[in-house]
Amino acid sequence: MIPSHTSRVVELKIPSELGYEKIAREAIATVARRLGFTDERIADIKLAVSEACTNAICYGSKEDAQATIAVILTADEEKLAITIKDPGYGGAPPAEVVEPNIHEMIQGKARYGGMGLYIIQELMDKAEFLPGDEETGNQFHMVIYRTPDEKTGADNHQGEDTHE
Numbered sequence: 221m222i223p224s225h226t227s228r229v230v231e232l233k234i235p236s237e238l239g240y241e242k243i244a245r246e247a248i249a250t251v252a253r254r255l256g257f258t259d260e261r262i263a264d265i266k267l268a269v270s271e272a273c274t275n276a277i278c279y280g281s282k283e284d285a286q287a288t289i290a291v292i293l294t295a296d297e298e299k300l301a302i303t304i305k306d307p308g309y310g311g312a313p314p315a316e317v318v319e320p321n322i323h324e325m326i327q328g329k330a331r332y333g334g335m336g337l338y339i340i341q342e343l344m345d346k347a348e349f350l351p352g353d354e355e356t357g358n359q360f361h362m363v364i365y366r367t368p369d370e371k372t373g374a375d376n377h378q379g380e381d382t383h384e
Contacts, residue, residue: 227296233288234273236281236306241273244291251293252300256370264343265300265364271336272304272360280306280313280358299365303350308357313349317341 232247234240245266252262273289281287290305317337324330341347346363 227294230293230295232291232293234291235285236277236283236287236289237285238274238277238283240289241270241277244273244289245269248291248293248300248302251295255295255300255366257300257364257366258370261364261370265302268340268343268347268362268364269302269304271340272302272362275336276304276306276358276360279310280308282309284309297366297371299345299363302362304360304362305356306358308352308354310358313352313358313360317347 228251230247230251232244234244248269249262249266252265257265269291273291276289277283281289284307287307287309290303292303292305294301294303314334314337318334320334320338321330337347340362343364344362345365346361348361350359350361352358
């Protein structure tokens with residue numbers, strides 16, 4: 221268990237190439253497991269991270285394999301915070317995330333897309349783009365808070381190397 225008022229930071233840089241989001245997803249799952257998150261919530265975290273990294277690769281860096289995506293985890297006794305940074309080649313991120321209308325998409329009345337950000341918002345306690353600029357690129361920040369059961373169960377998971 222993480223001592224009170226202590227945070228741990230893990231920073232990972234991956235190439236902006238589809239497939240590398242899997243490395244970020246598994247690294248974050250390992251940290252979440254150490255924190256005592258339930259398997260169901262770890263699956264939610266992994267899906268949210270996959271979506272965020274895929275967006276950063278496809279839109280934020282336009283799949284430029286020379287670019288990198290930074291994944292920064294900050295874990296403390298209360299929460300797991302995840303920030304995904306990309307170069308911002310695709311321009312400014314959306315100002316707001318709206319619930320996608322699948323029926324209109326199928327009928328051709330609405331553009332395809334927007335599902336990933338909506339899913340992330342539904343899975344995480346907090347999900348938002350942080351202000352960025354041409355120098356810093358885009359930054360997407362997600363937070364998931366630990367439940368009381370997860371806080372007490374963290375001791376049981378520390379150091380385990382379980383495979384999914």
